[in-house]
Amino acid sequence: MTLEAEDKPAVLEMRTIRKAYGPVRVLADVSLSLAEGEVRCLAGENGSGKSTLIKILSGVVGADAGTVTIAGRPQGNDAKAAISAGLSVIYQDFSLFPNLTVWENIGFLAAVTAGDTLHRRSARRALATETLKRMRVEIDPDTPVERLPVASKQLVAIARALANNARIIVMDEPTTALTRSEVARLLEIVGALRDEGVAFLFVSHKIEEVFAICDTITVLRDGRVVVEGPIQEFDAASLVEAMTGRSIDSRRLPRIQAEPTAPFLSARKLGRRGEYTDVDIDLRPGEIVSVVGLLGSGRTELALTLFGTLTADEGRIEIGGLPVVFASESDAIDHGIAYVPEDRLTEGLFLNQTIRDNIVVSSLEKNLRAGFIDARALAQRARDAVKALRIKTPDVSPSVATLSGGNQQRVVLARWMERDPKLMILNGPTVGVDVGSKREIHELLVALSRSGKAVMVVTDDISEAIALSDTILVMVRGKITGRFDANDVDEDQLYNEVIKEGRA
Amino acid sequence: MSKPLSRVLATPQGVVLITVLVFALVLSIINPAFFSVATLIDLLRNSLVTGIFALGVMMVLASGGIDVSCTAIGAFAMYATMKIVLGVDIDLPIFAFFALSALIGAMLGLFNGLLIGILGLPTLIVTLGTLSLYRGVLLTFLGTTYITAVPREIIAFSRKVLVRMENAAGQMVSLPYSFLVLVGVAAVVAILINFTLFGRKIYAIGGSEEAAERIGIRIKRVKVMIYVLAGAIAGLAGMTHVTLSRMANPFDLVGMELNVIAAVVLGGARITGGYGTVTGTLLGVFVITMINTTLLMAGVPSYWQKVVIGGLIIVGTGLPIVIERLSRHRERISRSLSA
Incomplete structure (x- = not known):
């Protein structure tokens, strides 16, 4: 229990959450609480169970055991109920409607939650401008969202949550696509909203931001809470160690001087x-x-x-x-020359195809036999690449979409390495x-x-x-x-x- | 190219509008009689059926889907309605004819909707399948004969005209009462998509299905509704066709669907979803009808219509993309590096 949590009521309470997908245990007895105006960081490496926890919290997925309580009301597996209880999740891709204007995007969630039949333009537009003003953000409410830069889209997503009277905002890796100054601006806004009593659950693995904004922190590893407590009890090294289970040097990598x-x-x-x-x-x-x-x-x-x-x-x-x-x-x-693009998800990978095909797609000619492709040799080459690059997967036949971000990046690397x-x-x-x-x-x-x-x-x-x-x-x-x-x-x-x- | 012109040409509607104007200009130079109210009325009359179909298809496109089965639904609904009415042999008001046809259309649309919304099958595949299915069932089980002895209510309705006048060639042109069906459908669709949350949900789903689901929109339900509505509108279009031709031909209508979709796309709806307006759609329909009828009037062989429409679709949807790319290129060249 943190100092903040003691004198303010808890708006969110998750107790002994358990979840398994088939034989794979994803979450084991995870508990987490959030008080009014608290900014908590949920830290953990890819695959530690963060995303599953968020899915359970937002009602998209049901837990096997344990309870979720939002503002005193117990929640089940119902995304709409969680939204009306005051929870909003801001996904990494923001989940906005690119074809609609800023104001309509901001007002849409509130309209759906309220169960409106009519599209009340002026009321929704007023709500949107008011919310943007409250955040002290200057975005033209009549611009279509697709014309906005990434940082503004993020702000629109936050405004949408606020317009629906969100008391708890979960942000899933919110700074991935932002530049430094945009991150600073975002953190400023989060700080101001915290003072208004909005609670944040900040999913991030960027250490500096965690220290810049969070009051408390919960670290997940392999589906368990390894540590939690006020941010003052941590420093960068101890946090990284808690997340990875080993101490990682953030300094310069040792190397032989290049000739x-x-x-x-x-x-x-x-x-x-x-x-x-x-x-x-x-x-x-x-x-x-x-x-x-x-x-x-x-x-x-x-x-x-x-x-x-x-x-x-x-x-x-x-x-x-x-x-x-x-x-x-x-x-x-x-x-x-090989090029590994910036956005590995959209530019480099065929997400729905297998790891094998993704690795060998640009070097198929290596395994031609009398003009035909030798599938077995291809698979062997892909397996060797998986081993060489330490890609975490049981086999080369699952689709790339099943891998975590870091492993996806390695698949792209592997593909180019195959071309030598x-x-x-x-x-x-x-x-x-x-x-x-x-x-x-x-x-x-x-x-x-x-x-x-x-x-x-x-x-x-x-x-x-x-x-x-x-x-x-x-x-x-x-x-x-x-x-x-x-x-x-x-x-x-x-x-x-x-x-x-x-x-x- | 001057600035305002390039801005107009940067949208499909702009290209369509300019094509309409150029076409009208050229034709009235060739044949001064073209430029008259009578021609306008004739064009409106000829756009009726395509226009009604197009409004339904526009909603489907806005939601990110596509509906090629609309004409089969229209043909099925109108022919089935005529069979039923002639079979029961009671006097029904003309309103009931339209209502029955819309209802049959809605039921066929519901089947599309269930396959697409509930089972989550791809829209092109489903509607391509039902296009053939509905038409096949119609011709196999309902009949292949023309019904020329249509009920007298239909004859009476088709004789009622809003305007009638003589054109330059001395022929009578008229705008029948069924024009009101188009007006009514256009008004209802406009209200639906602009002033109800259901309508906005269509655009939300067309913009991003995942995002729509995440904010709690029940996308399955919305999708089913869209196809039911599109089906009902197709039923109305079928019945309108009967009142215009004063007979029910089961072989009619099917074959028009690509024209309908072309009109909707020229009207600014995007095949990828999220866009589409009533005025744009009606403009798209108008230009397609104009090309079809005026070329014929000018004595151009009918194959040329296809060439012109094909060209217009490519220019109308391609030019805005090229202009956008050009302006981005110019913007880069003119940017200064003041480091």
């Missing part, structure tokens, strides 16, 4: 109008180069140009000292990946580069850049504004470089 070699790919004075200009970059075998910049700094466009998706208007690209022109992605692939690339470009390689897997992916990338591949990482995660890279390039508004040896730079210094002039 200076001739670059595999160099770009000189590369530019694309309106996106970036005058970029010089050398990517050498055995070296990891990070390009760090905010969203919209041109970092993604640069990466896509080196992969042939976009074309440069000026400058040149050389491979092994010879100038090349990429007319398309397949030209770049033929030159041994000389240069790997990774865009935000650990977005949406938990702490433990993040470290493992970093280790994997370092091992990959030491095996003689050139690696380029595009990211806005400063600690990732430092942990991972040999060389760090800072990109601000389309220009490379700084070059650092990752050994000689610290987070604060790098952060200041990245946001320099980005605020103008």
